Amino acid sequence: xxxxxxxxxxxxxxxxxLNALYDDLFSHGKGFRAKLIQRISGHLRLPDQTVxxxxxxxxxxxxxxxxxxxxxxxxxxxxEKTAAWLKYTPEYAVLAGDYLLARVxxxxxxHGNLALIQxxxxxxxxxxxxEWIQDSLIEDWDVSLLQLDRVHDLKTASLxxxxxxxxxxxxxxxxxxxxxxxxxxxxxxxxxxxRSDDLLDFDIRNYEGKAILGDLQSGYxxxxxxxxxxxxxxxxxxxxxxxxxxxxxxxxxGEESFFSKLEQFDEHNRKVxxxxxxxCEQLAQILPGDxxxxxxxxxxxxxxxxxxxx
Amino acid sequence: MSLQDPPKTKPSxxxxxxxxxxxxxxxxxxxxxxQVALPIxxxxxxxxxxxITFQILNRDEVKKPSxxxxxxxxxxxxxxxxxxxxxxxxxxEKSGILIEHAxxxxxxxxxxxxAIYCRNDFVDHLSGIDRLNEKGGSRVIQNGWIRAVTVRRxxxxxxxxxxxxxxxxxxxxxxxxxxxxxxxxxGIIGYSALRRGRELESGSRRTSANWIAGDLSLFFALxxxxxxxxxxxAHDPLPFGRCALLGSGFGILAVSYxxxxxxxxxxxxxxxxxxxxxxxxxxxxxxxxxxxxFVLAGLCFTLFLVAMHxxxxxxxxxxxxxxxxxxxxRIWRTSSPLASSLPNILKExxxxxxxxxxxxxxxxxx
Numbered sequence: 001x002x003x004x005x006x007x008x009x010x011x012x013x014x015x016x017x018l019n020a021l022y023d024d025l026f027s028h029g030k031g032f033r034a035k036l037i038q039r040i041s042g043h044l045r046l047p048d049q050t051v052x053x054x055x056x057x058x059x060x061x062x063x064x065x066x067x068x069x070x071x072x073x074x075x076x077x078x079x080e081k082t083a084a085w086l087k088y089t090p091e092y093a094v095l096a097g098d099y100l101l102a103r104v105x106x107x108x109x110x111h112g113n114l115a116l117i118q119x120x121x122x123x124x125x126x127x128x129x130x131e132w133i134q135d136s137l138i139e140d141w142d143v144s145l146l147q148l149d150r151v152h153d154l155k156t157a158s159l160x161x162x163x164x165x166x167x168x169x170x171x172x173x174x175x176x177x178x179x180x181x182x183x184x185x186x187x188x189x190x191x192x193x194x195r196s197d198d199l200l201d202f203d204i205r206n207y208e209g210k211a212i213l214g215d216l217q218s219g220y221x222x223x224x225x226x227x228x229x230x231x232x233x234x235x236x237x238x239x240x241x242x243x244x245x246x247x248x249x250x251x252x253x254g255e256e257s258f259f260s261k262l263e264q265f266d267e268h269n270r271k272v273x274x275x276x277x278x279x280c281e282q283l284a285q286i287l288p289g290d291x292x293x294x295x296x297x298x299x300x301x302x303x304x305x306x307x308x309x310x
Numbered sequence: 311m312s313l314q315d316p317p318k319t320k321p322s323x324x325x326x327x328x329x330x331x332x333x334x335x336x337x338x339x340x341x342x343x344x345q346v347a348l349p350i351x352x353x354x355x356x357x358x359x360x361x362i363t364f365q366i367l368n369r370d371e372v373k374k375p376s377x378x379x380x381x382x383x384x385x386x387x388x389x390x391x392x393x394x395x396x397x398x399x400x401x402x403e404k405s406g407i408l409i410e411h412a413x414x415x416x417x418x419x420x421x422x423x424x425a426i427y428c429r430n431d432f433v434d435h436l437s438g439i440d441r442l443n444e445k446g447g448s449r450v451i452q453n454g455w456i457r458a459v460t461v462r463r464x465x466x467x468x469x470x471x472x473x474x475x476x477x478x479x480x481x482x483x484x485x486x487x488x489x490x491x492x493x494x495x496x497g498i499i500g501y502s503a504l505r506r507g508r509e510l511e512s513g514s515r516r517t518s519a520n521w522i523a524g525d526l527s528l529f530f531a532l533x534x535x536x537x538x539x540x541x542x543x544a545h546d547p548l549p550f551g552r553c554a555l556l557g558s559g560f561g562i563l564a565v566s567y568x569x570x571x572x573x574x575x576x577x578x579x580x581x582x583x584x585x586x587x588x589x590x591x592x593x594x595x596x597x598x599x600x601x602x603x604f605v606l607a608g609l610c611f612t613l614f615l616v617a618m619h620x621x622x623x624x625x626x627x628x629x630x631x632x633x634x635x636x637x638x639x640r641i642w643r644t645s646s647p648l649a650s651s652l653p654n655i656l657k658e659x660x661x662x663x664x665x666x667x668x669x670x671x672x673x674x675x676x
Contacts, residue, residue: 137649140650142650180361279325
């Protein structure tokens with residue numbers, strides 16, 4: 001499925017830098033969110049064109065946020081390549097992100113499902129609010145886990161909520177209980193995904209060998225950093241902030257203490273996974289028999305998103 | 311996300327809606343003694359048709375501090391200075407005040423303070439506000455330390471004690487009866503307004519008038535009403551103007567404290583549809599308003615001290631102004647409702663409130 005082009009007027013050839021910019025960005029992505037939508041849509045037996053639209057929508061929103069994020073954070077790399085704002089210009093990175101969001105609105109409005117358009121607009125708004133608030137927390141070294149959870153619910157979780165709700169909206173299923181349950185599950189998935197991503201930054205379950213400590217070096221205390229440092233003295237925190245390598249982190253925190261805190265963090269998130277499983281059981285009671293397969297797909301998500309099991 | 315440590319067996323969750331026959335039992339904590347049902351805080355916005363997920367634990371699996379610590383937290387003894395200090399400062403103005411009168415008055419206020427906070431915790435738990443905001447309330451009910459129904463009973467018992475201990479004071483200071491009635495009226499109006507502003511439903515009931523009335527009643531209840539009441543009990547050691555200034559200083563700091571709490575929870579409150587100053591005017595304008603409140607409080611205390619014991623009043627006034635200005639500047643510079651500086655400013659507001667009280671007491675002793 002070519003997610004880049006849904007409508008004939010997506011990515012016209014007279015905008016060459018835009019095409020190259022998007023190909024650079026998109027080529028190394030895993031497309032996890034699009035695959036999740038395809039799985040769920042399969043159980044709902046949505047038409048292929050609708051599935052294509054949904055998959056493109058989420059990838060466009062996600063990639064737009066990445067383009068803007070990298071510029072805001074001044075990140076030099078994205079998916080092991082030079083970030084778009086650096087390779088092209090900051091102006092093109094901004095415009096490219098705006099273009100993707102504009103195409104989302106064009107394609108969705110042509111599709112004509114008003115509930116889907118409304119929900120998508122709300123999610124984009126939430127995403128931007130989360131980004132805005134997160135930016136206000138740069139160099140705030142005492143931010144709490146609760147405060148970060150609020151940001152992540154707006155930023156990360158909103159896309160997961162969209163992934164699991166939009167196929168049902170596209171199928172014109174507007175059962176309130178169902179959507180409340182899915183919304184709750186989306187929040188938990190987003191939380192788990194973000195926390196796993198934050199652990200990656202400390203080289204935990206970093207199976208793809210991504211660059212580490214990027215958040216710390218950008219002046220941002222992610223959820224695991226916040227958890228690690230919550231009982232530290234001000235001097236220790238100051239030393240922690242200056243860490244450039246994993247070994248330096250171990251020397252500040254203590255290697256044994258680091259892994260002990262990791263166990264506690266994992267334990268905390270296991271409880272979140274248990275709560276998610278409970279909501280899966282609730283979902284099974286709401287869904288009709290012919291779409292129960294969705295529930296087993298959902299049950300496998302924490303393993304993929306948090307424990308990074310493929 | 312606040313979940314208790316898992317029991318030795320797999321934790322049990324239960325999701326029920328308000329139409330479930332046992333819904334109230336779970337919410338009030340009226341389960342068999344061996345069990346506790348903890349409402350799980352949801353990041354998702356609640357509505358009247360909401361379903362609540364409870365984590366069901368055995369009572370012995372709930373880790374809780376000592377009963378004394380639990381009660382201290384439930385009765386918000388960390389905030390008792392807001393209630394008692396205005397009264398104590400006025401009592402110190404009167405040399406030779408009868409210890410019995412002062413003691414009964416202070417005990418009555420202490421019990422009233424506890425009764426109001428217990429009641430607030432209970433109501434916020436039932437309405438769901440404290441499930442939306444993980445920092446809201448004392449968390450004693452949400453942590454499973456005391457059942458909601460017990461908190462309600464405690465609130466009533468404390469109110470009865472407050473009334474009993476107030477009787478000797480009222481008998482000896484009949485003017486206090488009128489002030490108490492006025493205070494009660496303001497308290498009821500303000501409390502009702504605050505509760506209406508905190509209801510989780512849409513509609514015309516949630517208006518600006520609610521939070522304005524709430525703030526004004528808070529100002530009076532924790533400021534001038536307390537100082538005027540103490541002044542009556544102590545047989546008028548302070549002239550009207552100075553009593554009003556002292557009360558205003560304390561009252562403004564109390565309102566500042568509450569508004570900073572609203573700034574911290576503005577994201578949750580806005581999404582939930584609660585109407586506070588911070589939601590109404592936005593974070594930026596509200597923080598500037600709070601900064602102005604600090605300046606105003608500093609001025610009130612300064613004017614109160616004017617012409618008392620030269621040159622010490624100048625030094626004391628300068629200190630009070632500096633402390634309040636310091637808080638004003640810091641809150642003005644805060645960049646985000648989620649900034650970690652806000653909880654620190656909140657704690658320091660209480661400290662400044664205490665320092666101002668101590669300075670006033672110091673002058674009274676001089």
